[in-house]
Amino acid sequence: MYQSIRDIRVFVAAYEERSFTAAAVRENATQSGVSQHVRKLEERFGVRLFSRTSGSVVPTAAGDVYYRNCIEVLRAYNASNEAMHPFKDAADGGVFIGLMPTMTRCVLAPALERFIALHPNVSIQVVEAYSGVLTEQVRAGVLAFAVVPAFAGGSGLRQRLFARTREVLVSRATGSRTHLAPVRLADLPPMKLVLPKPQNSRRKTVEAYITSKGAQVERMLELDAMMGTLDFVATTDWVTVLPGLMMASDVDPRRFTVNPLDEPPLWLDLVQIESAHHAMTPMAQAFSEILTEETKRLNQPWSEQQVADDEVHTTAVLPANVKSYGQRRRSRP
Numbered sequence: 001m002y003q004s005i006r007d008i009r010v011f012v013a014a015y016e017e018r019s020f021t022a023a024a025v026r027e028n029a030t031q032s033g034v035s036q037h038v039r040k041l042e043e044r045f046g047v048r049l050f051s052r053t054s055g056s057v058v059p060t061a062a063g064d065v066y067y068r069n070c071i072e073v074l075r076a077y078n079a080s081n082e083a084m085h086p087f088k089d090a091a092d093g094g095v096f097i098g099l100m101p102t103m104t105r106c107v108l109a110p111a112l113e114r115f116i117a118l119h120p121n122v123s124i125q126v127v128e129a130y131s132g133v134l135t136e137q138v139r140a141g142v143l144a145f146a147v148v149p150a151f152a153g154g155s156g157l158r159q160r161l162f163a164r165t166r167e168v169l170v171s172r173a174t175g176s177r178t179h180l181a182p183v184r185l186a187d188l189p190p191m192k193l194v195l196p197k198p199q200n201s202r203r204k205t206v207e208a209y210i211t212s213k214g215a216q217v218e219r220m221l222e223l224d225a226m227m228g229t230l231d232f233v234a235t236t237d238w239v240t241v242l243p244g245l246m247m248a249s250d251v252d253p254r255r256f257t258v259n260p261l262d263e264p265p266l267w268l269d270l271v272q273i274e275s276a277h278h279a280m281t282p283m284a285q286a287f288s289e290i291l292t293e294e295t296k297r298l299n300q301p302w303s304e305q306q307v308a309d310d311e312v313h314t315t316a317v318l319p320a321n322v323k324s325y326g327q328r329r330r331s332r333p
Contacts, residue, residue, distance in 0.1 A: 003041075005077055008070045010037050011049070012277065015067045016139060016156040018056050026140060071156070074277030082281050094123035095284045098134035098146035101226035102165075102270070103295070106248040111294040115287050122283050130224075131201045138273050144284035147291075149201045150269040159271040163295045165245040166302035167206065167266040169259045172234050179253035180301070182262030185215035192219045194229050194240040202268065206241050209266050230256075243268045244302030245295065260302065 013023035013034075020034040027034070042049050049063040059067065099108060108126065115124065127137070131148035138146050139156045147162050169183055177183065185191075193210075196203050210217065221238065223229045226246075233240050234255050241261070250256045272288065274280055280288070296303075 008073055010034055012070050014038055015059055071277040075279055079279035082279055095287050096125045096143055098127045098137055098143045102243045102246045103147050104128050105246050106298055107294050111291045114290050138275060141275055141278055144280055145272055145274040145288060147270055147272050150271045156276050157273050158276050159273045162270045162272040163299055164267055164269050165243045165299050166260050167241055167268055168244045168247055169239055169261060170233055170242050171239040171257045173253045173255055173257050177257050177259055179257050181259055183259040184263045185213045190216040190218035192238040193217050194221045194223055194238050197222045197224050245299045248298035
């Protein structure tokens with residue numbers, strides 16, 4: 001019984017999108033064509049792969065099993081194609097990745113400098129966006145990989161723990177607090193606080209932490225413009241909470257006062273996500289390795305006490321298949 005790669009790709013698109021219409025857009029087909037294609041597969045196998053409801057399709061148990069096998073086939077197929085690239089006479093090709101402002105502000109520049117020096121003939125493109133946009137672009141195969149906050153689930157994706165960084169309170173450099181000294185929010189006077197909108201993946205975690213620690217908030221402002229937030233905080237009496245990794249270039253307190261949140265610390269876990277059925281190219285893998293090294297170097301001030309803190313506090317929920325750095329270190333022989 002023969003299935004082409006096209007057969008498998010259309011089914012996988014329908015499974016991951018939960019919609020024949022969305023799958024048609026993704027695969028440059030028609031809705032009726034996708035529906036007929038799935039019907040032929042079901043007739044061929046003699047089982048239902050989807051239950052149809054109004055406006056959506058829900059995979060059956062048979063559909064789940066077929067999907068898991070299909071993504072392995074696609075991954076192997078794409079890996080075999082990528083294995084031929086080094087043998088071409090042409091340039092090494094390009095890398096297209098996605099990063100959040102947390103990564104682009106301090107980590108991207110040194111990583112790019114190193115990568116370009118090692119691979120001058122490789123074109124690299126970086127799109128900056130928030131996690132929801134990046135996740136969908138990785139799932140659709142537009143991006144080789146992206147770095148986003150840890151999350152549970154995510155069909156069509158593979159993820160690994162990329163880094164763990166401490167959340168910090170950021171305010172203008174006025175000298176009212178000791179730069180880099182840990183702070184308890186409950187000890188501070190009422191704050192004028194800038195936070196991202198609720199759609200931002202960090203918002204709920206930060207807001208819950210602020211509420212549970214008895215912090216006093218005088219006013220709250222919602223801004224989804226990260227550079228605008230930093231400029232606003234630098235020139236006013238407003239404060240914000242940001243990942244420490246993003247503030248790695250502000251160890252010198254000329255513009256900001258940075259204070260790690262304490263008792264307990266609040267950690268942000270970042271994961272690297274990639275397509276479950278597209279193996280990364282060698283050049284994408286090479287950039288990922290350099291990005292990981294630069295992240296580890298710049299994140300050092302915020303990660304020195306991480307193992308000790310892991311023994312006492314858990315502040316982020318990771319998917320079952322992702323281990324924290326502390327767990328990985330303790331499991332080594």
